[in-house]
Amino acid sequence: MATLQAGRLLARRYRLIDRIGAGGMSVIWRARDEVLDRVVAVKVLAPSLAADARFRDMVREEARSAAQLDHPHVTAVHDYGETVAPDGSITSFVVMELLAGEELEHRLTEGPLQWPAAVETGAQVAEALAAAHRLGIVHRDVTPANVMMTRTGAKVLDFGIATRIGTPDDDEDGGTFGTPAYVAPERLDGAPAQPATDVYSLGVLLFETLTGHPPYPAETWEELSAALAESPEPSLDDVPGLPGPVAEICLRCLARDPRRRPSAHRVAAVLRDQMLPADPQAATMLSPTMTLPTLPPSPAPPPAPPPPGPASAPAPVPPDNPAAAPGRRRVLVLAAAGVAVVAAAALLVPALTPDRPDDPRVLPTAGPVQPPTTVPPAAEPPVTTAPAAPSSAPPTAGNRPPATGQADAAERVDGLIEAGLAEGQIREDVGVDLRNLLRNAVAASGEGEVTTAVDRLRAKIDERRREGSITPGYARRLDAAAAELVAGQT
Numbered sequence: 001m002a003t004l005q006a007g008r009l010l011a012r013r014y015r016l017i018d019r020i021g022a023g024g025m026s027v028i029w030r031a032r033d034e035v036l037d038r039v040v041a042v043k044v045l046a047p048s049l050a051a052d053a054r055f056r057d058m059v060r061e062e063a064r065s066a067a068q069l070d071h072p073h074v075t076a077v078h079d080y081g082e083t084v085a086p087d088g089s090i091t092s093f094v095v096m097e098l099l100a101g102e103e104l105e106h107r108l109t110e111g112p113l114q115w116p117a118a119v120e121t122g123a124q125v126a127e128a129l130a131a132a133h134r135l136g137i138v139h140r141d142v143t144p145a146n147v148m149m150t151r152t153g154a155k156v157l158d159f160g161i162a163t164r165i166g167t168p169d170d171d172e173d174g175g176t177f178g179t180p181a182y183v184a185p186e187r188l189d190g191a192p193a194q195p196a197t198d199v200y201s202l203g204v205l206l207f208e209t210l211t212g213h214p215p216y217p218a219e220t221w222e223e224l225s226a227a228l229a230e231s232p233e234p235s236l237d238d239v240p241g242l243p244g245p246v247a248e249i250c251l252r253c254l255a256r257d258p259r260r261r262p263s264a265h266r267v268a269a270v271l272r273d274q275m276l277p278a279d280p281q282a283a284t285m286l287s288p289t290m291t292l293p294t295l296p297p298s299p300a301p302p303p304a305p306p307p308p309g310p311a312s313a314p315a316p317v318p319p320d321n322p323a324a325a326p327g328r329r330r331v332l333v334l335a336a337a338g339v340a341v342v343a344a345a346a347l348l349v350p351a352l353t354p355d356r357p358d359d360p361r362v363l364p365t366a367g368p369v370q371p372p373t374t375v376p377p378a379a380e381p382p383v384t385t386a387p388a389a390p391s392s393a394p395p396t397a398g399n400r401p402p403a404t405g406q407a408d409a410a411e412r413v414d415g416l417i418e419a420g421l422a423e424g425q426i427r428e429d430v431g432v433d434l435r436n437l438l439r440n441a442v443a444a445s446g447e448g449e450v451t452t453a454v455d456r457l458r459a460k461i462d463e464r465r466r467e468g469s470i471t472p473g474y475a476r477r478l479d480a481a482a483a484e485l486v487a488g489q490t
Contacts, residue, residue, distance in 0.1 A: 011081040045092040056092045063094045065137050066159040071467050073128040075155050101150035111212050115242045118209035119271045124154040126268035131468045133195040136165045142201035143182045167193045180224040181214040185256050196258035203253025210239050243274045272429045409484035410442050420474045427469040454485045
């Protein structure tokens, strides 16, 4: 590295500023991209390794693998380059986004994280790995040293030994890549690279953030083999307040049989579920005890005329039986079905239309809503009619007010969100996020405010598609339906 000094220009583009990190294979420099006028990180392979074509290929493959991952929790890779000096020496380097933060490894020197912070970090790393696995990439070195804690969350670093699913999982000399304490047991036997090996490493990382130490501490491959053979099964019983689902999913990640491990996507979903109640807005959206609108009780039917007989014979009084009270029976049915109703689209719409209690399934329009009335228009001659008794039947398509274009569009968006959640095409916390933005769009008044709110919703759909938490197919359908919110204004 002696040939590299501050001020040197690599590939006639990247001006080195100062060294900010070093490892056994490379040095990290802060540099300025003089073409795009931005500060970046440049990872330069050690000269002794850069002279070996095999290591240059490894660095190039790292750049290619990471560059495919457009994900908020993966460090962005901008470029790969090689320069040849007059003496024939080669400088091989990768250009990445410059991160401001702290390595998780350094953070853990102060002790384990509080379980909510550990779960948040684990979920973000799991999401990054799930995105890599969808592209057929296995990281193979998921450790606290390769996770950077930034203001925007965890970032997975160093795809230096990443490979494709199914690739032989050792080098030409038969050695195993990676950090022993985080390596899955099957890798010691040379099994091909597979997503389950990353999930094992994810489980080790989550276990360490919760306890302060890996489940099988080891510095060498021999120590790892001995620990796996002799150590008792790991436990998270001593972590105060840890939800049971977090402990269960973490220990499933550590299963010796890779077929018993969950996918990274599943790990992220379970961890996200445990984080949602901490968000008051999300908790309100998901609460199964939310008060639902009730129907007024039906009036008691008029007593039947007494049978022929003595006029003094009293009519029998019916017992206080809930089954004999239609009004109460209807309330009980609503209460028993509360959880199912909360999961349906009918839950969201009453929250979006607080001023429309008579029909919770109809969303408000941008303009004023004419309240229902039984009084005929003034132009018509008055008609005297008997007041109708309240119906015990729920509103139907025949007796509820017609929906406006914007209301129909909002119902379509909410229906797509519900269907995507049910099919696993939309992550659960993302569904809450999108519904909040949908509510804002429906509540907006004026063409400009509605357009701005809908633009935010569509931008969020696109952002979530790019990070992999909405499938492309559902993202396209949601975007098209969201666009109709503006076209459907009345």
